[in-house]
Amino acid sequence: MSGPRYIVVGGGLAGLMTTIRIAEAGHRVDLISLVRVSRSHSVCAQGGINGAVNTKGEGDSPAVHLDDTVYGGDFLANQPPVKEMTDAAPAIIYLYDRMGVMFNRTPEGLLDFRRFGGTKVHRTAYAGATTGQQLMYALDQQVRRYEDEGRVTKYEGWEFLRAVRDSAGVARGIVALDLASMEIRAFRGDAIMIATGGPGVVFGKSTNSILNTGAAVSNLYQQGARYANGEFVQIHPTAIPGRDKRRLISESVRGEGGRVWVPRDGKPWYFLEEWYPAYGNLVPRDIAAQAIYKVVYDMGLGIDGQEAVYLDVTHKDPEELDVKLGGVLEIYEKFMGEDPRRVPMKVFPAVHYSMGGMWVDYDLMTSIPGVFSGGEANYEYHGANRLGANALVSCTFDGMKGGPRMVAYASGLKELAADAPGSLFDQAVSDETARLRSVFGMTAGGESPYALHEELGDWMTRYCTVIRDEEKLRQTDEKIGELMDRWRAVALPDTGEWMNQSVVFTRQLRDMLELARVMVRGAIERRESRGVHLRPDYPERDDANWLKTTIAEWTPDGPRLTYEPVDVSLVTPRPRQYKKDIR
Amino acid sequence: MTSAPRTDMDIDVPAPGTRGQRERVEGTVRLVIRRQDAPDAEPYWQPFEVPRYPNMNVVECLMEIRKNPVDAEGRRTTPVAWAANCLEEVCGICTMRVNGKVRQSCAALIQDLEEPIRLEPMEKFPVKRDLVINRDRLFAAYRRVKAWIPIDGTHDQGPGPRLPESEREEGYWLSRCISCGSCVDACPQVVPEREDVFVGAAPISWARLMNIHPTGEMNAPERYSALMGPGGISDCGKAMNCVAVCPKSIPLMESIASMNRQITRHLLVDWLKE
Numbered sequence: 001m002s003g004p005r006y007i008v009v010g011g012g013l014a015g016l017m018t019t020i021r022i023a024e025a026g027h028r029v030d031l032i033s034l035v036r037v038s039r040s041h042s043v044c045a046q047g048g049i050n051g052a053v054n055t056k057g058e059g060d061s062p063a064v065h066l067d068d069t070v071y072g073g074d075f076l077a078n079q080p081p082v083k084e085m086t087d088a089a090p091a092i093i094y095l096y097d098r099m100g101v102m103f104n105r106t107p108e109g110l111l112d113f114r115r116f117g118g119t120k121v122h123r124t125a126y127a128g129a130t131t132g133q134q135l136m137y138a139l140d141q142q143v144r145r146y147e148d149e150g151r152v153t154k155y156e157g158w159e160f161l162r163a164v165r166d167s168a169g170v171a172r173g174i175v176a177l178d179l180a181s182m183e184i185r186a187f188r189g190d191a192i193m194i195a196t197g198g199p200g201v202v203f204g205k206s207t208n209s210i211l212n213t214g215a216a217v218s219n220l221y222q223q224g225a226r227y228a229n230g231e232f233v234q235i236h237p238t239a240i241p242g243r244d245k246r247r248l249i250s251e252s253v254r255g256e257g258g259r260v261w262v263p264r265d266g267k268p269w270y271f272l273e274e275w276y277p278a279y280g281n282l283v284p285r286d287i288a289a290q291a292i293y294k295v296v297y298d299m300g301l302g303i304d305g306q307e308a309v310y311l312d313v314t315h316k317d318p319e320e321l322d323v324k325l326g327g328v329l330e331i332y333e334k335f336m337g338e339d340p341r342r343v344p345m346k347v348f349p350a351v352h353y354s355m356g357g358m359w360v361d362y363d364l365m366t367s368i369p370g371v372f373s374g375g376e377a378n379y380e381y382h383g384a385n386r387l388g389a390n391a392l393v394s395c396t397f398d399g400m401k402g403g404p405r406m407v408a409y410a411s412g413l414k415e416l417a418a419d420a421p422g423s424l425f426d427q428a429v430s431d432e433t434a435r436l437r438s439v440f441g442m443t444a445g446g447e448s449p450y451a452l453h454e455e456l457g458d459w460m461t462r463y464c465t466v467i468r469d470e471e472k473l474r475q476t477d478e479k480i481g482e483l484m485d486r487w488r489a490v491a492l493p494d495t496g497e498w499m500n501q502s503v504v505f506t507r508q509l510r511d512m513l514e515l516a517r518v519m520v521r522g523a524i525e526r527r528e529s530r531g532v533h534l535r536p537d538y539p540e541r542d543d544a545n546w547l548k549t550t551i552a553e554w555t556p557d558g559p560r561l562t563y564e565p566v567d568v569s570l571v572t573p574r575p576r577q578y579k580k581d582i583r
Numbered sequence: 584m585t586s587a588p589r590t591d592m593d594i595d596v597p598a599p600g601t602r603g604q605r606e607r608v609e610g611t612v613r614l615v616i617r618r619q620d621a622p623d624a625e626p627y628w629q630p631f632e633v634p635r636y637p638n639m640n641v642v643e644c645l646m647e648i649r650k651n652p653v654d655a656e657g658r659r660t661t662p663v664a665w666a667a668n669c670l671e672e673v674c675g676i677c678t679m680r681v682n683g684k685v686r687q688s689c690a691a692l693i694q695d696l697e698e699p700i701r702l703e704p705m706e707k708f709p710v711k712r713d714l715v716i717n718r719d720r721l722f723a724a725y726r727r728v729k730a731w732i733p734i735d736g737t738h739d740q741g742p743g744p745r746l747p748e749s750e751r752e753e754g755y756w757l758s759r760c761i762s763c764g765s766c767v768d769a770c771p772q773v774v775p776e777r778e779d780v781f782v783g784a785a786p787i788s789w790a791r792l793m794n795i796h797p798t799g800e801m802n803a804p805e806r807y808s809a810l811m812g813p814g815g816i817s818d819c820g821k822a823m824n825c826v827a828v829c830p831k832s833i834p835l836m837e838s839i840a841s842m843n844r845q846i847t848r849h850l851l852v853d854w855l856k857e
Contacts, residue, residue, distance in 0.1 A: 017737075020737060021737060024736055024737060035666075035668060035674075035676060036676070036718070036722070038674075038675070038762055039668050039669075039674040039675060039676045040668075040674075041668070041669065041674075043669060043673050043674050043761075044669050044671060044673060044674075091739040094739070094740070094741060094742045094743060095734075095737055095739070097742060097743030098732070098734050098740065098743040098744075098798065099732050099734055100732040100792075100793065100796040100798065100799055101758075102751050102754040102755040102758050103751070104748070104751065104755075105746055105747070105748040105751045106748075107748070108745070109745035109746055109747050109748070110742075110745065111742070127755060127758070128755055128759075130673065130759060133673055133759070133761070134755075134758055137758065138732075141725075141730055141731035141732065142731055142734070144722075144725060144726060144730070144731055145729075145731045145733070147726070148726050148729075180711055180712075209668040209669045209670070209674065210667060210668060210670065211668050242638070242670075243636055243638075243639070243643055244640065244642055244643045244646060244670055244689075245670045245671075247670070247671055248671075290592060293592070293594065293596070294592060294594060297594045297595065297596060297597070298592075298594040323752075327673075327759070331671055331672070334672065334690050335638070335640075335671075335690070335692075336638070337638075337692070400737065448650055448651070450646070450649055450650040451650060455599075458599040458600060459599045462596050462597065462598065462599045463596065463599070466596075467592060467594060467596055469596075472596075493649065493652045493659075493661065493662050494652075494661040494662055496620070496661060498620070498621050498712060499621075499664055499711060499712040499715065501649070501662065501664055502649065502662055534592055536592050536593035536594075539592065
């Protein structure tokens with residue numbers, strides 16, 4: 001078939017929307033995903049999707065949404081793309097509605113909206129408490145329709161290994177691994193979307209799904225792609241601690257009136273309401289997480305001396321709770337065995353979302369020509385902190401925008417991947433085969449890849465999340481170096497040639513260590529406090545020196561960091577504080 | 584009043600490997616797992632014993648096994664292959680038979696299970712390795728019933744159709760389906776390796792959901808014809824197993840009854856027109 005070819009890597013909302021946009025423009029797409037696409041992590045989003053529809057007549061508008069987003073992100077995001085997103089948000093919600101998403105309704109049968117953190121208006125459309133799942137299925141169904149028409153070919157159960165670049169550095173395709181047969185093959189493609197989600201699993205246990213290792217992005221970084229703002233990783237203030245993962249309790253619980261407290265002098269102390277009277281329990285996530293750390297670690301007021309505070313909805317009508325928050329409360333009940341309608345939930349902050357990601361230009365193209373990136377995998381919209389319910393709109397918007405930009409780019413190419421020499425792809429396949437074979441050969445040492453991963457996660461979670469102490473960050477950086485050495489001594493528990501999960505994980509672990517280093521080094525160098533990045537030795541935001549995007553480029557000795565200015569042409573930076581209303 | 588944090592955050596976070604990291608082990612959990620090295624290999628049973636932690640679930644047991652892959656007699660073995668992702672019972676991938684009952688393994692708490700816990704792959708889907716199966720037949724059925732809303736395009740066309748909250752709630756209840764395939768696995772009418780038999784409850788419920796939506800309703804007749812004939816809705820044997828195993832308590836029999844009524848009405852109207 002003549003004409004450009006398109007590849008989308010990642011089957012979450014960003015990847016699926018990109019696929020739909022390219023397919024509806026009449027082109028064919030190869031869709032690569034680790035799992036059947038409807039299993040992607042986007043299904044875990046609970047609370048909702050933001051768009052300034054102003055159904056409640058509160059004077060909301062895309063301009064206010066823009067202001068909330070860049071203010072909430074502590075002014076680290078380039079503002080023009082944020083404006084594009086907030087302008088597009090209402091139409092995105094309407095589009096999902098047209099696709100059949102069962103959004104909650106007002107008595108008039110219009111879309112209902114709820115409140116979320118970091119905003120004072122009802123801007124969040126929601127489908128019960130499983131909004132992400134509902135949006136995912138809507139897009140999954142549209143993609144299935146194009147699959148039925150032969151425009152989309154899915155490769156589910158395949159892992160992206162690398163981009164194939166020609167002598168000029170332009171991407172001509174990718175190499176991927178079939179996770180069942182362990183076959184490695186090349187796919188030719190002129191424009192490639194990387195929408196592989198975030199790297200939460202670098203922190204061991206997080207609210208992320210366990211496939212969110214960031215390995216695809218890490219491989220591109222190791223191939224020369226720039227990685228931006230790696231140190232900005234959001235901690236969600238309210239998750240259920242668990243040995244296998246941290247299960248998110250959605251911010252919508254606070255949006256619907258949930259209160260955070262700890263016992264003090266025998267009485268509930270609502271510390272967020274006391275410290276931040278203007279926003280109360282709905283302060284943004286970074287502020288809430290920092291406050292909980294202070295109460296638990298500094299003041300020693302965690303419940304029964306544990307790493308936990310209460311999130312309480314017991315004062316609310318149980319029937320209303322079931323309509324608005326059913327899915328969230330079910331999770332707590334199922335995994336903790338207690339009914340949150342009657343007993344306050346015990347929660348603690350957990351790693352949740354990476355604002356940092358692949359550096360992209362305003363057309364979503366990475367520093368590798370032909371490779372685009374969207375969704376949590378890029379760094380585009382959320383600055384130093386993401387507002388709740390902005391993730392679903394940003395990843396969808398990336399697909400809305402990314403698909404057409406990929407088509408525009410590929411249509412302008414003089415040479416197509418289809419005409420590139422076969423040797424280019426054969427070489428890439430043979431390189432990756434050799435790399436995988438070297439992992440298969442790891443049998444002599446004494447290390448377990450899973451135990452190494454636990455150690456990495458423990459260090460990263462303790463020292464590179466809510467509080468960033470320089471000395472401890474340096475220790476963590478050393479630890480990562482040590483883990484990289486010990487990785488070479490991994491003894492694979494399985495050397496079989498069919499569906500070898502330990503080979504795949506061992507490879508991903510090495511990629512996670514590279515990303516961990518980007519996060520830690522970025523946190524060491526950024527000598528200020530901004531959004532989620534809190535340095536007790538530099539407690540203030542420092543716009544004079546640090547209103548800059550961190551750019552990491554891979555070298556064998558660790559990331560080389562450079563900085564580029566932030567485009568703040570639309571909203572002038574002002575101090576960010578939620579104690580009182582200063583807008 | 585204590586001051587609000589940010590300028591006062593020089594606090595000591597406990598070191599790695601301390602507090603919270605080492606929960607108490609409360610004996611062991613015994614499991615027997617049905618293993619199969621490859622799609623055409625012979626299955627065999629293997630016993631395991633792993634440390635028991637509070638609030639533990641089946642996926643955590645499998646994580647313990649991969650960390651230290653020895654069987655109950657202490658012999659080295661390969662880690663059991665399994666599939667999981669969200670661990671919150673929403674991605675729908677970790678379905679397996681736990682003590683004979685098909686369910687999501689992430690939400691199967693050890694404290695509620697009789698030991699040794701028997702883990703087996705789903706029965707109606709081909710095994711890829713150990714507990715990992717291939718659900719192609721389920722997703723093929725979604726295509727068969729045209730489970731999508733045929734929108735004109737993704738360009739801005741303003742709001743979608745208005746929907747009364749009551750219909751929205753009916754639809755939402757169905758749209759919580761996570762495509763785990765439990766209903767298909769538990770159905771006596773579904774036969775492994777045969778595609779010409781009953782499609783199972785989930786695809787029928789999806790068709791009902793699409794028909795609730797005002798736009799989806801326009802294509803209802805296509806879904807009716809997909810559900811008539813061999814393997815269609817009339818092959819339901821009303822065993823009700825689907826309802827018993829659905830992790831989301833979706834009223835699947837109600838969906839089958841509703842689609843049956845819709846199809847009958849549709850046929851009647853067609854007949855009257857002639």
